[in-house]
Amino acid sequence: MSDSKDKYIHELPHTKRGMERCIAFLDIATDLFLKKGYDAVSLNDIIQCTGGSKASIYKFFGNKEGLFKAICDYRRDMCLQELYLNTEHYESDLRSFFLTVLKNFYDYIIDAKNIQFKRLILERATHDIDLANHLNQNVLHYLIDNIKKHLMKATEQGIIVCPNPTHSATILLGTVWHVEWQMLVGVSDIAFTHNTQEYINYCVDHFLKAHEYKQSF
Template identity: 45%
Template sequence: MSADSSDLCQSNSQPQTKRGFERRLAFVLSATSLFLEKGYDAVALDDIVNHSGGSKASIYKYFGNKKGLFKAICDYRRDLLFKDLFQENNPAYALDLELFLTQTLDNFYQHISTIENQKFIRLLFEQVKSNPDLLEYLYQECPEKILDRVSQQLAYAHENKTIFCENPAYAAQVYLGILWRIEWRLLMGIPPTETDAQIQDYLKYSIELFLKSLKPL
């Protein structure tokens, strides 16, 4: 089996030193930049090495192969997404459901509004078409975990009688659907027809309507 033959490859080795972590991150950032600029198939490992420094031996050591490197990029960007979405260091965030729902949806909108994130999601869609293992892995690691996080917040509010929500998982899907039209327009490269202020008004209205439907009986 060649170094690039497996469809989904775990990293062969995790860095043990600060320099190792920095080198691994440099590969992730350089490869991301090149993939977004030229496309995944047009970029060779030599291109990444020339862009970031280091050696191909280090890429094989940390990622196993090119597909393992791409998976590491997905993991890295997933972590950034969750950091953007959920402000876990804000004490009021876990206690105030309206604040949680408002900020999470606004954070998600701001995330998908950036050109780089839109480009990466399109690149991701291209790659998972030929890699079902990566598709299943990323679905469980991103959309499902976002859904679970929102479900947990709704379940917590239900237990504390802030809302009445017997099926938090269903309600979380309804909530996340608020952005589907805007999200798909952005991912397809169609500029929003609304101003940013109008979108903010829409989000505020939708969250108020969503919470009204969950008022305790």
């Protein structure tokens, strides 16, 4: 779990056991929501599987809706962790860095459980405008802003020219986001799947050319 856990836990536990119980609420509630659907799962169902009490859920998350938002933020942070897997050696090699980030993002998008959860949050957001706004600001924009920071750093170092890092970050992630739509509606482009790395290489190379990347490739 990332260090941003305080963003979605109302009151942090004071003990290791308390934190473990808090994370158990997030993990087990996620599995129950995916298995039964959001409306069919009660706080009592979650407590029966995790132990603890309703008071603990209210203390940590406020209510069931708060718990679900916390799960969305928690999974967003897990997505970020996966996004930057195996990138620690590439900070000085922007091409390799972005190639790895996009491949990691693609792998995250096509994961079956992640697709199942995305279908769940889309269904929930349709009926809950507050959740929809939360997802837009704290998940979508959060991911974009994270990539934006790397573009800004590279610009400051004179490696690229990026006058609008927000737009550029959106474009970069957007090169594979269409795969998520395909997965959500249950279709698969076999030809694309077989040539994923070639496609990612193409996108990153042209992205960097457009930003006047100072290293040759």
